[in-house]
Amino acid sequence: MTEAATIDAVMRTLADPTRRAVFERVVRSDEITVGELTRGSGVTQGAISQHLKSLKQAGLVAERPEGRNVYYRAEPEGLAPLVEWMGSYAVFWRERFADLRTLLQEIDP
């Protein structure tokens, strides 16, 4: 994992809907090229390349050059900090708020 792969970097990187869509497509493929990602995406190849660069900097994708192509694959470790740790607390508090709402309805209808 690179230095840049902090919770905040991951969150900022995936906050962009287009970039998140690119990431989801990479996740669903074993390996995929920029050309394949561009086809049918409605976005230019240059834009896709920029999103891949950001995802790579955040530690979310890795690349493998082969011949004239570069293949991209998802890097599961990139998400681990956010999901495993902070995510569990975000879920914890959202659930507690829901329970608080229920309790309030009971004691103060």
Add this chain to the structure above:
Amino acid sequence: MSDTATLADRHEIVVDEVFPHTLEVLWKTLTSPGMMGRWLHMEPTGFRPVVGTRFTYQTTPAGEWDGVIHCQVLEATPLERLVYSWKGGHEGNVGYGARLDTVVTFTLSAAEGGTRLRLVHSGFVLPKNEIAFTNMGQGWTKVVQAIDAIAAEQG
């Protein structure tokens, strides 16, 4: 936390909702130990809404952590703000039960239709040793959805 320079390595969780109840009722649910236990699902031991008071929550142990969350009241302004430290976990744990040295802040304010409750749980630091996820499989989509929700909350 307004200093963006610190956001790269420290992070916070924010949940902000309006409840159709008065400030007084909300304050009671935040500060009466019996009520706290009913919605937090862990009743505090030794809690009083008085600055300096030390209290604990008992939750599920993990590894070398006994599951005790150690807290101290840092601020208690009736009907407005309750702040306490939230420390627990163990260096040997990753994910659940990882070392935590955080602060929980509840802020109440009058809002249209009731009372706004804003929770900020701050001071999360990226754990040093993360276990690599190698076999996430179909869990990926859920993971991304979860991040979407978290990112939306962070604004």
